[in-house]
Amino acid sequence: METSVTWAPTELMLGGTATPAAGGGRFAVYNPATEEALVEIADAGPADAARAMDLAAATQGAWAATPARRRAEILRRAFELVEQYRDRFALLITLEMGKPLAESHAEVTYGAEFLRWFSEEAVRINGRYTAAPSGNGRILVAKQPVGPTLAITPWNFPLAMGTRKVAAAVAAGCTMIVKPAPDTPLTMLLFAEVMAEAGLPEGVLSVLPTSDAPALSGPLLADPRLRKLTFTGSTAVGKSLLAQAAGRVLRTSMELGGNAPFVVFADADVDAAVEGALAAKMRNGGEACTAANRIHVDNAVLEEFTAKLTARMAKLTLGDGTQAGVDVGPLINQRQRSKVGELVDDAVDRGATLLLGGQPVAGPGYFYPPTVLTEIPSAARLLTEEVFGPVAAIAGFDGEEAGVAAANATEFGLAAYIYTRDLDRALRVAERVESGMVGVNRGIISDPAAPFGGIRESGLGREGGSEGIEEYLETKYIALT
Numbered sequence: 397m398e399t400s401v402t403w404a405p406t407e408l409m410l411g412g413t414a415t416p417a418a419g420g421g422r423f424a425v426y427n428p429a430t431e432e433a434l435v436e437i438a439d440a441g442p443a444d445a446a447r448a449m450d451l452a453a454a455t456q457g458a459w460a461a462t463p464a465r466r467r468a469e470i471l472r473r474a475f476e477l478v479e480q481y482r483d484r485f486a487l488l489i490t491l492e493m494g495k496p497l498a499e500s501h502a503e504v505t506y507g508a509e510f511l512r513w514f515s516e517e518a519v520r521i522n523g524r525y526t527a528a529p530s531g532n533g534r535i536l537v538a539k540q541p542v543g544p545t546l547a548i549t550p551w552n553f554p555l556a557m558g559t560r561k562v563a564a565a566v567a568a569g570c571t572m573i574v575k576p577a578p579d580t581p582l583t584m585l586l587f588a589e590v591m592a593e594a595g596l597p598e599g600v601l602s603v604l605p606t607s608d609a610p611a612l613s614g615p616l617l618a619d620p621r622l623r624k625l626t627f628t629g630s631t632a633v634g635k636s637l638l639a640q641a642a643g644r645v646l647r648t649s650m651e652l653g654g655n656a657p658f659v660v661f662a663d664a665d666v667d668a669a670v671e672g673a674l675a676a677k678m679r680n681g682g683e684a685c686t687a688a689n690r691i692h693v694d695n696a697v698l699e700e701f702t703a704k705l706t707a708r709m710a711k712l713t714l715g716d717g718t719q720a721g722v723d724v725g726p727l728i729n730q731r732q733r734s735k736v737g738e739l740v741d742d743a744v745d746r747g748a749t750l751l752l753g754g755q756p757v758a759g760p761g762y763f764y765p766p767t768v769l770t771e772i773p774s775a776a777r778l779l780t781e782e783v784f785g786p787v788a789a790i791a792g793f794d795g796e797e798a799g800v801a802a803a804n805a806t807e808f809g810l811a812a813y814i815y816t817r818d819l820d821r822a823l824r825v826a827e828r829v830e831s832g833m834v835g836v837n838r839g840i841i842s843d844p845a846a847p848f849g850g851i852r853e854s855g856l857g858r859e860g861g862s863e864g865i866e867e868y869l870e871t872k873y874i875a876l877t
């Protein structure tokens with residue numbers, strides 16, 4: 397198939413215009429399936445950050461005053477254009493990130509849907525007007541855009557992690573500077589072109605890929621004109637950005653790491669649970685913040701579940717995501733592959749049983765095979781750290797109480813999955829599981845119309861749903877006589 401990307405954008409998008417980096421620097425973007433460079437792109441530095449900030453600040457007033465209907469129409473047009481260019485987006489996602497083309501198409505659908513969803517939300521930003529209960533005056537509550545926002549995005553969903561921020565910001569009337577992950581900047585640059593084509597006014601959106609993230613984000617977070625930081629990425633980086641944001645008391649939305657439990661109770665439909673686990677574990681090759689990191693199965697059905705999941709995992713084909721018939725692509729880079737290998741080796745060294753995979757795969761390409769481990773000792777790092785790879789870690793438990801305790805044995809709280817045929821138990825457990833999202837008898841939960849986000853060390857705030865736009869709005873109380 398055609399894998400050349402001579403059409404991929406390679407300059408910065410400064411306020412909607414392709415622009416070389418002020419310092420003239422460039423860096424290469426690699427294909428993780430071949431380890432070959434795809435293209436070299438402009439490398440943004442502090443001077444570019446300053447130019448983007450000037451544009452965002454200068455445009456904010458006019459953009460906030462643009463009628464919501466107009467902002468909605470731009471987003472709706474962008475939704476249609478992303479669909480129109482879906483083959484290009486999907487190919488670019490596969491080439492820079494590695495996931496199989498079918499999954500890239502699923503991401504295009506998911507990513508585009510944020511544009512449609514927020515085009516519908518833009519015209520429903522409502523305040524309220526009430527009489528003060530004391531009889532002393534009236535209360536008017538207005539919503540206003542937060543203002544210029546810095547968005548920092550990860551590499552695992554190069555389109556969707558961007559659109560769910562940009563679409564909400566555009567709907568609310570905020571200008572935005574996006575710093576995409578250095579592994580996958582091409583998709584976001586293409587998306588910025590699409591936004592310009594959709595009619596987004598010059599200055600509203602800048603996309604600044606860089607090989608030196610702190611050199612870009614540091615000055616922006618210190619700039620008094622910036623009003624908000626929205627970040628999706630690891631908890632460690634999120635904590636350091638939160639500390640910087642505290643310096644200026646910035647509004648923040650933090651979508652951080654996960655350690656999702658997938659809990660199968662004794663009364664579950666085991667076949668459905670196996671299919672759900674496969675989806676929750678293997679979507680995006682395991683490189684998803686919502687990925688089932690720990691699979692806890694009641695000992696009553698542990699043997700059956702483990703045998704069936706291992707058989708399903710064994711049938712998955714590993715390979716270059718551009719090729720037909722491939723189910724699992726490479727990991728994003730060598731660092732990520734080493735980390736996955738380390739966590740598996742640590743579990744095996746501590747006594748876990750390896751049922752499938754676990755061996756390095758010859759390169760080129762950062763491949764790691766679908767792997768299943770069971771009888772994982774509680775001290776294994778796999779149970780406490782996010783593996784972010786195609787590794788199913790299965791552990792047994794006895795009874796509902798132990799299942800809930802296992803699910804909550806983490807400082808994270810993004811997604812959780814429970815399988816049971818008992819509705820009472822489903823609701824009881826869903827209420828007790830400490831996470832921002834719970835899937836009941838389903839392994840995929842992401843939906844642009846639902847509030848996505850975590851509690852505890854998985855983050856602050858929500859993206860998508862009617863909650864998503866609130867993250868970009870300030871509440872103003874106007875006291876009336």
Ligand code: NAD
Binds near residue numbers: 548578613782810849
């Ligand atoms: P990462 O934290 O390494 O990087 C995320 C982004 O932050 C990238 O753009 C990176 O360049 C930038 N960055 C890194 N160090 C920085 C610094 N010192 N200053 C400023 N920016 C910096 O995460 P990743 O490896 O790209 O993504 C994987 C992580 O993201 C996982 O932990 C995953 O759970 C999480 N994630 C969370 C969600 C969610 O919605 N909660 C969604 C997707 C991914």
